[in-house]
Amino acid sequence: MSLDPAYLEYPKRRRGMDHDYYPYSNFFERKPLQWPDAKKLLVWPVISLEYFPMVPSDDPFRAPGHMQTAYPDYRHYTAREYGTRIGIYRLLGAFEKVGARISVAINSVIAERYPELIRDIVAGGHEIIAHSTDMNGTIASGMDVAEERILIIRSLDALEKATGTRPRGWLSIARSQSFHTARLLVEAGVDYMCDWVNDELPYAFQTEAGPITNLPLNHELSDRQIINVQQQSVDSYTQQMTDAANWLIGEAETSGGRMMPMHLTPYIMGLPYRIAAFERLIADFAERPDIGFSRGDTIIDNWDAQQ
């Protein structure tokens, strides 16, 4: 038994990365950032607002949280809808109580199905990030490029039509991209994407069509990861987010402004038995003078102005 000799050849073994999307960069050797109002830490909440068709698609893969039983999967369909009816309003309420403006990553069919909700989000001063069309709109290699381009444009167009503003940011479902996604986003006029979780500040990402900024939405600091995947309680979640914030504020003392993504799912965090602990976390952060809340586009603009 032996392997193809090519398995022991390493054509991309060289100085730097094994691709041309971005160069290596040491997080601790960059010019320190200054955030507005002398904040040391900007918390960037992103609520994912998702619509799961009751007939799931596995092409190219089935989205996390999607249908699981034989048709009709009332339990998962409706439990996800709980998020878009109730959970989202509990989360928005928590942020409105402290005057925070945040980002909401929205499946564009939500704009078509629930225009009242979109109006409330826009009226709250929140940013809308394009988050595909619906939860069957997953992306991965193997997908036809023309189809992927249409998916991206349809999402952006529908959200622009509903709000009057074209989203500047993009979040892929499960942060899953093909080798074409970043280029297609540039071609569609998107300023930033949130999918690459390799950093804790924005950075420039190169494509054949020009640069795009990646604003890393850390999946480890998401309610899905901590509560659903790792099966931790909401109290553990709030402890972990508090520990993270404290650590990052400590780093900011010497290394410049830090950012903490807070990825939220309405049907996970918006449940009655979890939301009170979450509201306390947000209220605690709001009371601390060194912590601010920010939309993604505001972070990008602040970062960009200091490059």
Added chain:
Amino acid sequence: MSNAQKADPGLYDYLPYRNRPAIEWPDGKTCAVWVAPNLEFYELDPAVNPHRKSWAKPHPDVVGYAHRDHANRVSHWRMAEMMTKHGFPGSVSLSVALCDHIPEVVEDARQRGWEFFSHGIYNTRYSYGMDEAQERAIIEDSIATVERATGQRIRGWLAPALTHTPRTLDLIAEYGLDYTCDLYHDDQPTDVKVKSGNLTAIPYSLEVNDHYGFFIYNMSPREYADTLIRQYDRLADDGEQSGTVMCIPLHSYLIGQPHRIGAFESVLEHIAADGRAWITRAGDIVDRFREQIA
């Protein structure tokens, strides 16, 4: 290799935990503690091994790749600084291609006085299916690459992504490597039966590996810290009879996340303050063990 040999490869002799000869660590310490940061490089679009997929998703697996790239950009520096602050050297499980891709990280580890052993070329290239010449090639590549980058001759091996062949242990011993991190049968070093040379199995750990802690056992950062402290306390107690070894195997992209690193600091503080820990490197532990069994 016959089926009987396959079923029981005879890796080592059985040695009951009760009434073992005393292993003594320097200065009367009872537990040798070593920290094993995995400094790795994963490829975005690696060649395909017919026996194991590199990534769960079609390439590019953006989250899988980017999560691990966080190590070299961000979290290595966080983890390494904390280890140095509390006096813990690293014994590095190294994807040796990191020497080529991101020499900054390797040089940082070298300057901190850390020891390097091989964890394969990339953590996305597996040994499964290799013939002997191919396996020799990755061992020789590992020795040459690390020597060129750091001046150190590697003394140990942790199979790339824990992929072995039945030849691996014999081959690394033949090349003069002193220890393997791939056998999990003991809390003390063990002689491994190899065709030539000498090979010691040093206790590494999957059970208290941060990957297991966070993704197999789904621990919170504070639960994982408490686990490490309990592991240490028991091994330091047991070591009163005969010295034990505790390894803390780490991946900075896990332990160096902002919600985890603070809790981890309490572990290093606890072990450093306890007074019974010989805080050292893998090669030192193997040397001291061999002096006593010779």
